Amino acid sequence: MPLKNTIRWGAISQCLHWLTLVLLLLLAWIGLRMGALPNGPDKIATYALHKSIGLCVLAIVLLRIGWRLFAGSPTPLTDSPHWQHRIAQLTHIALYVLLLAMPLSGWLLNSAAGFPLQWFGLFNLPALTGHNDALHALAVQTHETLFWTLVALVLLHAAAAFYHHLFMGDATLARMLPRGWLRAAQPETPDA
Ligand code: HEM
Numbered sequence: 144m145p146l147k148n149t150i151r152w153g154a155i156s157q158c159l160h161w162l163t164l165v166l167l168l169l170l171a172w173i174g175l176r177m178g179a180l181p182n183g184p185d186k187i188a189t190y191a192l193h194k195s196i197g198l199c200v201l202a203i204v205l206l207r208i209g210w211r212l213f214a215g216s217p218t219p220l221t222d223s224p225h226w227q228h229r230i231a232q233l234t235h236i237a238l239y240v241l242l243l244a245m246p247l248s249g250w251l252l253n254s255a256a257g258f259p260l261q262w263f264g265l266f267n268l269p270a271l272t273g274h275n276d277a278l279h280a281l282a283v284q285t286h287e288t289l290f291w292t293l294v295a296l297v298l299l300h301a302a303a304a305f306y307h308h309l310f311m312g313d314a315t316l317a318r319m320l321p322r323g324w325l326r327a328a329q330p331e332t333p334d335a
C-alpha cells in the first residue's frame with residue numbers, strides 16, 4: 144500500500160485516522176467514568192492515564208495536519224455534487240480544530256487546577272497557566288462542551304461515510320480502508 148495519498152488515502156493517513164478513533168473511544172470511556180471513582184491511588188492513576196492518552200491525540204493531530212499538508216488528499220469523487228465536497232471539507236477542518244481544542248482545554252484545566260502533568264510518568268510538561276479557580280471552572284465546562292460537539296460531528300461524519308458507501312455506492316469509505324477490505328459498487332477513481 145502506498146504511504147502517500149494518491150487516488151486513495153495512503154497507509155499513513157489511514158493509520159492516523161483510525162488510531163485517532165480508537166484513542167477517542169478510550170478517552171471518552173475513561174473520561175466519563177473517572178469522576179465517579181472513589182478517591183485514592185487508582186483514581187489518580189486513571190486521571191493520569193486519561194491525560195497521557197489525551198496528549199497522544201494532540202501529538203497525532205499535529206502529525207496528521209503536517210502529513211496532510213505534505214502528502215495531499217485524494218482526488219474528489221466526481222459523482223458527488225460540489226456542495227457535498229465543500230461540506231466534507233468544512234467538516235474535516237472542524238474535526239481538526241476540535242482535535243486540537245480538546246487536549247488543549249484539558250491541559251488548560253489541569254494547569255488552572257494546579258495539578259502536575261506527566262506523560263505516562265516519563266516526563267513533565269509545563270503548566271499553561273497558574274492556579275486559577277475561575278479559569279479552571281470555565282475550562283472544565285469548555286472541555287465538556289467541546290467533547291459533546293466532537294461526538295455530534297463525528298456521528299454526522301461517520302453517517303455521511305456510510306451513506307456514501309451504502310446508498311451512493313461510491314468509494315469514499317473504501318478509500319479510507321486498506322485495499323480489498325471493502326468493495327464499492329463504483330470504481331475508486333473518477334475516471335477509471
Ligand atoms: C482528545 C482528547 C480528550 C478527550 C476526548 C477528552 C475527553 C474527556 C471527557 C469525556 C471528560 C469527562 C467530562 C465530563 O465529566 O462530562 C474529560 C474530563 C477530563 N479531562 Fe479530558 N479529554 C481529552 C484530553 C485531555 C487532556 C490532554 C487532559 C489533560 C492534560 C485532560 C484532562 C481532563 C480532566 C482533568 C478531566 C476531569 C475534569 C473535571 O471534571 O474536573 N483531558 N475529558
Ligand code: HEM
Nearest residue numbers: 156160163164167211231235238239297301304315316319
Ligand atoms: C466510525 C467512524 C468514522 C468513519 C466511518 C470515518 C470515515 C471517514 C472517511 C470515509 C473519510 C474519507 C473522506 C473523504 O475521502 O472525503 C474520512 C476522513 C476524515 N475523517 Fe473520518 N471517520 C470516522 C471517524 C473519524 C473521527 C473520530 C475523526 C476525528 C475526530 C475523523 C476525522 C476525519 C478527518 C479529519 C478526515 C479527512 C482526512 C484526513 O485528513 O485524515 N474521522 N473519515
